[in-house]
Amino acid sequence: MNRPRNLLAGLARSSAGELVETLFSGGACRVERIVSTGQASPPGFWYDQPEDEWVLLLAGSAALLFEDEPEAVSLRPGDALHIPAHRRHRIEWTDPAAPTVWLAIHFRPPAP
DSSP states (O other): OOOOOOTTSSOOOOSSSOEEEEEEEETTEEEEEEEESSOOOOTTOOBOOSSEEEEEEEESOEEEEETTSSSOEEEOTTOEEEEOTTOOEEEEEEOSSSOEEEEEEEEOOOOO
16 A cells, blocks of 8 residues: 655754655656755856756755856745756755755656
């Protein structure tokens, strides 16, 4: 029998790094729950992913900076964002006082 799972329950805090848990992986899709507690991308680091990513902020707060934009995008619970493959971005900050919970869906970009 399938039981529902609450993605906001059992949030472990880690000062060492984000906690990434794969919830589903199959075919062209991977779904992750990411828990951040004050983490940010290291100076000079940019994500440059080969797949598209759609993120939904479930709890907490964060800011993402895109290499091609001058200002970071602030995210609050309920905010969602599509990040196309190879669009360079970084985590500027996440809330250090409370867990920031992301639902991230990674998928192959559509064929041209």
